Amino acid sequence: MNRVAVIDADIFLYKACRVGEREVDWGDEQWILWSDLNNVKTIIDDQISLVVEQMEADRLILCFSDKANFRKEINPEYKAHRKGDRKPMCFLPALAYCKDKYPYQIFPTLEADDTIGIIGTTPSKTNEYVIVSDDKDLLTIPGLHWDKELKLVYAIDKETADFNFYAQTLVGDPVDNYKGCPKVGKVTAEKILRKAEREGQDLWSAVVETYEKAHMTKEDALLNARMARILRNGEYNRQTHEVNLFEGEV
Numbered sequence: 001m002n003r004v005a006v007i008d009a010d011i012f013l014y015k016a017c018r019v020g021e022r023e024v025d026w027g028d029e030q031w032i033l034w035s036d037l038n039n040v041k042t043i044i045d046d047q048i049s050l051v052v053e054q055m056e057a058d059r060l061i062l063c064f065s066d067k068a069n070f071r072k073e074i075n076p077e078y079k080a081h082r083k084g085d086r087k088p089m090c091f092l093p094a095l096a097y098c099k100d101k102y103p104y105q106i107f108p109t110l111e112a113d114d115t116i117g118i119i120g121t122t123p124s125k126t127n128e129y130v131i132v133s134d135d136k137d138l139l140t141i142p143g144l145h146w147d148k149e150l151k152l153v154y155a156i157d158k159e160t161a162d163f164n165f166y167a168q169t170l171v172g173d174p175v176d177n178y179k180g181c182p183k184v185g186k187v188t189a190e191k192i193l194r195k196a197e198r199e200g201q202d203l204w205s206a207v208v209e210t211y212e213k214a215h216m217t218k219e220d221a222l223l224n225a226r227m228a229r230i231l232r233n234g235e236y237n238r239q240t241h242e243v244n245l246f247e248g249e250v
Contacts, residue, residue, distance in 0.1 A: 001128040002058040005051055005146070006119050008133035009062035009104065010112040013095060016043040017088035035089035041097055048102070051132055054151050062104040063115040064095070070109040070243050071227055078227055081177050108241040114231040117141045121233040137173075140165040140230050166193055166203045168228040169221065170210060178227040182214050204249040222248065 020040040024032050052060055071078045098104065107115045113135060120131045120143045130144040130153050138145070142161040144153050156164075170189040172180020184192070196206035211221040225246050229235075235244045 002126060003056060003128045003130060005055060005057040005060040005132050006116050006129050007048070007051065007060055007062050008112055008116055008131075008135060008138070009064050009098060011134055012044065012047055012062075013064075013091065013098060014088060016040050016047060017091045017094055019043055021089050033089060037090045037093055037097075040090045040094050044094065044098060045101075051146070051148070054148075055130060055132075055146050055153060057130070060103065061119060062098055062102050063112045063119070064098075064104060064106045065111040065115075066106050066108050068109045069111060071111075073109075074245070075178065075223060075227060077177055079177055107236065107238065109243065110231065110236065113137055114236065117230040117232050118236055120144070123233070137168070137228075137230055140168060140228070141232065162203065163193055165225075165228060165230075166207050169207055169225040172224060173228070176227065178224055180224055181211050181216065181221075184210065184214075202249060208248075222246070 017035070017040055020035045020037075020043060022034045024034050026032060048060065048062075051057070069078070072080075105115050105119065107118070110118075113133075116131055116133065116138060117140075120129045120141055122129070128144065130146050131138055131141060132146045132148075134148075139156060140161050142156050142158040144155055146152075147154055167186065167189040168180075170181050170184045170192065171186055172178050192206055192210055193203055196203055207225070208218050208221045211217065225248075229246045231243065236242070237244075
């Protein structure tokens with residue numbers, strides 16, 4: 001089996017460009033922000049080489065987000081608070097550099113997370129896909145993952161990934177601007193779902209029930225689930241670019 005590092009390149013690229021920025025004091029209280037693209041390229045190459053070497057990958061795939069985003073079509077509030085945020089200097093030329101030098105994937109209307117989730121859950125007789133990302137959202141994807149702190153590959157089974165997905169649906173994500181269920185944090189969400197497991201209740205029903213107890217609707221739960229759902233193999237048509245939206249119960 002070929003070990004393939006499936007890399008969240010959005011994060012790699014953003015961090016490299018941010019680290020490459022330098023403040024320069026021109027005197028008389030005048031400052032500029034400066035960056036050296038060659039330095040940014042070196043940071044990117046070093047990051048990628050380190051991961052590939054440490055996890056003994058045979059090859060890699062950089063995954064980037066498309067400019068279009070299907071979640072914004074069904075929820076205009078999704079990431080709306082980020083409008084006007086400045087990307088770090090050299091971002092676009094560094095992106096072009098990555099595309100020129102490394103194998104990469106961008107699926108139309110999808111975020112990098114979704115592309116990673118689809119590739120990472122695609123059955124293969126020749127490739128062992130390992131997800132490389134600092135984003136906790138990827139913990140909703142079953143399969144192999146890279147732990148950069150422990151420097152090891154570990155597996156998340158489907159049951160655990162589904163549990164994490166339902167918990168995320170309850171909690172929401174302020175970073176991505178979907179609210180989840182009011183007054184339900186990470187600890188409370190886990191208690192609700194563990195109780196449902198013990199009582200033999202399916203987890204989606206427990207999620208909907210929690211929303212309804214908060215005077216919200218099943219439709220509210222469904223919208224949050226669609227924001228939280230990182231796509232897996234079979235949930236996106238690569239020919240038509242159609243997304244199979246979550247309808248309840250994985």
